[in-house]
Amino acid sequence: MLYRAWFECINIECRETYPLNKIIYNCTRCGSLLEVKHDIKALKRRNAESWKALFDKRYKSNEWPYGSGVWGKKEWVLPNIDNQNIVSMYEGGTNLFWAERLGKILGVKDLWIKLCGNSHTGSFKDLGMTVLVSQVKQMISEGVPIKAVACASTGDTSAALAAYCAAAGIQPIVLLPKGKISIAQLIQPISNGALVLSLDTDFDGCMKIVKEITKDETIYLANSMNSLRIEGQKTVGIEIVQQFDWECPDVFIIPGGNLGNVAALGKGLIMMQELGLLNKKPRIVVAQAERANPLYRAYLRGFDRLIPIKAKKTLASAIQIGNPVSYEKAVRVLKEFNGIVVDASEQELADAAALGDKTGMFTCPHTGVALAGLIKLLKEDKIDRAERIVVISTAHGLKFTDFKVKYHEGRLNFTGTFINKPIYLPPSVKAVKKALDSALKERRIYDV
Numbered sequence: 208m209l210y211r212a213w214f215e216c217i218n219i220e221c222r223e224t225y226p227l228n229k230i231i232y233n234c235t236r237c238g239s240l241l242e243v244k245h246d247i248k249a250l251k252r253r254n255a256e257s258w259k260a261l262f263d264k265r266y267k268s269n270e271w272p273y274g275s276g277v278w279g280k281k282e283w284v285l286p287n288i289d290n291q292n293i294v295s296m297y298e299g300g301t302n303l304f305w306a307e308r309l310g311k312i313l314g315v316k317d318l319w320i321k322l323c324g325n326s327h328t329g330s331f332k333d334l335g336m337t338v339l340v341s342q343v344k345q346m347i348s349e350g351v352p353i354k355a356v357a358c359a360s361t362g363d364t365s366a367a368l369a370a371y372c373a374a375a376g377i378q379p380i381v382l383l384p385k386g387k388i389s390i391a392q393l394i395q396p397i398s399n400g401a402l403v404l405s406l407d408t409d410f411d412g413c414m415k416i417v418k419e420i421t422k423d424e425t426i427y428l429a430n431s432m433n434s435l436r437i438e439g440q441k442t443v444g445i446e447i448v449q450q451f452d453w454e455c456p457d458v459f460i461i462p463g464g465n466l467g468n469v470a471a472l473g474k475g476l477i478m479m480q481e482l483g484l485l486n487k488k489p490r491i492v493v494a495q496a497e498r499a500n501p502l503y504r505a506y507l508r509g510f511d512r513l514i515p516i517k518a519k520k521t522l523a524s525a526i527q528i529g530n531p532v533s534y535e536k537a538v539r540v541l542k543e544f545n546g547i548v549v550d551a552s553e554q555e556l557a558d559a560a561a562l563g564d565k566t567g568m569f570t571c572p573h574t575g576v577a578l579a580g581l582i583k584l585l586k587e588d589k590i591d592r593a594e595r596i597v598v599i600s601t602a603h604g605l606k607f608t609d610f611k612v613k614y615h616e617g618r619l620n621f622t623g624t625f626i627n628k629p630i631y632l633p634p635s636v637k638a639v640k641k642a643l644d645s646a647l648k649e650r651r652i653y654d655v
């Protein structure tokens with residue numbers, strides 16, 4: 208075994224370790240979260256240039272499983288898993304979109320959007336779920352009696368869990384907050400054969416219950432407090448740097464709810480730094496919805512501590528979380544990377560999403576939160592306009608068409624700035640011509 212990884216308690220006074228095939232989510236000694244640790248010394252035996260060459264050789268290749276954006280970096284993710292237990296759907300390798308036109312409108316020339324939603328189940332959650340489900344398959348093959356894998360979800364985690372479990376032939380169980388996820392997100396786990404439990408509560412309520420039911424070790428917990436998912440998600444930052452030919456951008460902007468994703472982004476970048484693959488230290492910005500902003504509030508208080516709040520209903524439903532499980536990990540990352548936290552109102556996030564769409568994107572509301580955060584920070588001169596900025600788009604807009612329909616039909620609590628209503632006409636050339644005449648006169652289509 209050339210490389211090694213294990214669970215380690217994140218509490219620096221404890222640092223207890225556990226093997227990766229142990230069913231454990233929190234440290235049994237002190238109760239803190241765990242993280243996966245790697246034998247960095249062993250990884251350092253290969254130099255930075257050689258790692259880059261290996262990752263480039265594998266990137267999007269057909270050599271299974273290394274063509275996956277996650278498994279192409281297997282040695283950094285789960286070095287000891289048998290390839291035959293890997294459950295992969297070719298996740299990662301998503302395109303990095305040069306938002307030239309949006310950048311021009313906002314006065315920045317080097318703006319990029321990492322489209323993590325262009326993935327199997329339509330969100331970045333695939334990156335983490337391939338790792339977790341693969342490890343479960345490995346444990347089952349070693350004789351561990353796991354009957355099912357369960358999660359609480361704001362919609363995208365459950366879709367990813369259900370798809371990967373279905374591919375592996377393992378039973379998924381999903382607990383969803385009733386009426387708080389999109390139709391697309393609800394039908395995904397139903398289609399994949401999950402046991403779908405719709406509960407009359409919010410995400411935080413579902414989380415409490417899933418923690419109880421997974422005390423029975425035959426039901427494995429798939430939420431991001433399970434640090435295996437972070438290992439897959441951490442490849443997002445590595446992949447972005449790789450896509451820029453190993454030149455790190457200046458700023459990453461990411462929407463945050465439970466804060467596993469920002470913790471993962473930072474973990475990947477730190478690993479690159481340790482292994483000599485990071486040519487500069489970027490800045491990380493987390494954007495939250497104003498109606499679910501416990502991290503933003505803590506940021507204003509100098510990150511004294513997390514004060515959980517009751518998250519209010521927001522259009523950015525996947526980040527409607529008041530008690531984020533990865534708060535501590537996220538704060539460590541923000542302190543390491545000169546972090547900023549911003550928040551966005553409902554209108555700000557919806558307008559930012561619509562503006563992105565007007566320049567050719569199809570953004571989910573969470574990406575709207577990140578774009579709104581970018582717009583705010585530019586206005587406040589907190590981001591240098593000459594810098595290379597990457598916004599992490601977390602899901603595909605097609606999962607959130609109800610949000611977009613309501614916006615453009617003017618059925619939200621505010622009037623969107625970029626509303627675009629269809630014109631209903633009789634099927635006559637005359638009527639269409641008349642509509643064209645007036646529309647093209649009054650509306651300069653190529654202006655936003």
Ligand SMILES: *Cc1c(COP(=O)(O)O)cnc(C)c1O
Pocket residue numbers: 330331332363364431462463464465466467468469525526571573574601602
């Ligand atoms: C899960 C999710 C987020 C939030 O990620 P966290 O790790 O919970 O901070 C953001 N956007 C989308 C679309 C998501 O599914």
Ligand SMILES: [Zn+2]
Pocket residue numbers: 216217218221222223234235236237238239
């Ligand atoms: Zn501990």
